[in-house]
Amino acid sequence: MNLDSALPALAALAHPTRLEAFRLLVRNEPEGLSTGELVDASGLTQSTFSTHLAVLAKAGLVKSEKQGRQQIQRANIDTLRELMLFLAKDCCQGRAELCEPLLAELTCC
Amino acid sequence: MNLDSALPALAALAHPTRLEAFRLLVRNEPEGLSTGELVDASGLTQSTFSTHLAVLAKAGLVKSEKQGRQQIQRANIDTLRELMLFLAKDCCQGRAELCEPLLAELTCC
DNA sequence: TTCATGCATCGGAATTATCCGATGAGATGC
DNA sequence: GCATCTCATCGGATAATTCCGATGCATGAA
Known part of the structure; x- marks a missing residue:
């Protein structure tokens, strides 16, 4: 993950509908949800969603993956991990004291 | 950090100029940089930046903090940490296996 | 074959973001 | 006082986002 791949990921998450949908998919790992289920949860039009x-x-x-005539959507945790690593990298290089509290809170969950 | 505070943070970082400026400030913790120095680094107009x-x-x-007639800018690592915790929270609840690789890579730096 | 379902994409309208130059406000130096 | 420096804010032009209905294209059922 570099600047060019982090920017689209951040922009994708910087919208209430998309952030909610992504979090919903994360909570539904690893089964995923169909596009229709996500549309219903969003309250928006099918085309908009x-x-x-x-x-x-x-x-x-x-x-996403086809399953009959439905499209099953799944969160890609690897990309989320890479995005977080990208954001944390600058803090940690040479100054671990900045990231230690972050790690401390992450390990508790 | 909740949805309403995470969205502005994500939107703020979802722009090349702002992401670069924030990372530059993180690398310059805890001294910070003046607004003018950030403007020069951005290559944009003073008003735009x-x-x-x-x-x-x-x-x-x-x-930011006033210092003479300059405005010293500093990154707020707490907000970054809270944003990352917010993003990671959904992965970890009940399924630590999703976040373990993330922690493993974070601890190395 | 025929029809219905599930989803992507097109066209267009309304809103928002982005950028710049110009101006204004506060602090410092002469 | 007066000029200068540093930065925030205003107006306005351009570009991008967001949203919807309509359409098209598969897949599965009748």
Whole structure:
């Protein structure tokens, strides 16, 4: 993950509909949810939500898979991990004291 | 950090100029940099960069302090930590196996 | 074959973001 | 007082985002 791949990921998450959808998918790992279920949860139109989903997919945060005539969506935790590593990297280089509290709180969960 | 505070933070970082400025401030902790130095690094107009800085400040990612007639900007690592915790929380609840690789890579730095 | 379902994509309208130059406010130096 | 420096804010132009209904394209059922 570099600047060019972190920016689309951040932009994808910087929208209430997309952030909610992504978190919903994370909570539904590893089964995933169909696009229709996500549409219902969003309260938006099917076409509108479809474009949001495309943004998440283009950023690598969501992977989809055909299943009959449904499209099953799954969160890509690897991309989330890489994004967090990218954000944390600058803090940690040469000054671990900045990231230690972060690690302390992360390990508790 | 909840959804309403995470969204402005994500939106603030989802712009090349702001992400670069924030990372530059993180690397310059804890001294900080003046607004003018950040403007020079951005290559943008002073007024344009000032609005970007206001976005970062409003999201709580940057704190500023007067020093003479300069404004010293500093990264707020607490907000970054809270944002990362917010993003990681959903992965970890009930399924530590999703976040373990993340922690493993974070502890190495 | 025919019909219905699930989803992506197109066209267009409304909103928002981004950028710049110009101006204003506060602090410092002469 | 007066000029200068540093930065925030205003107006306005351009570009991007967001949203919806309509359409198209598969898949599965009748």
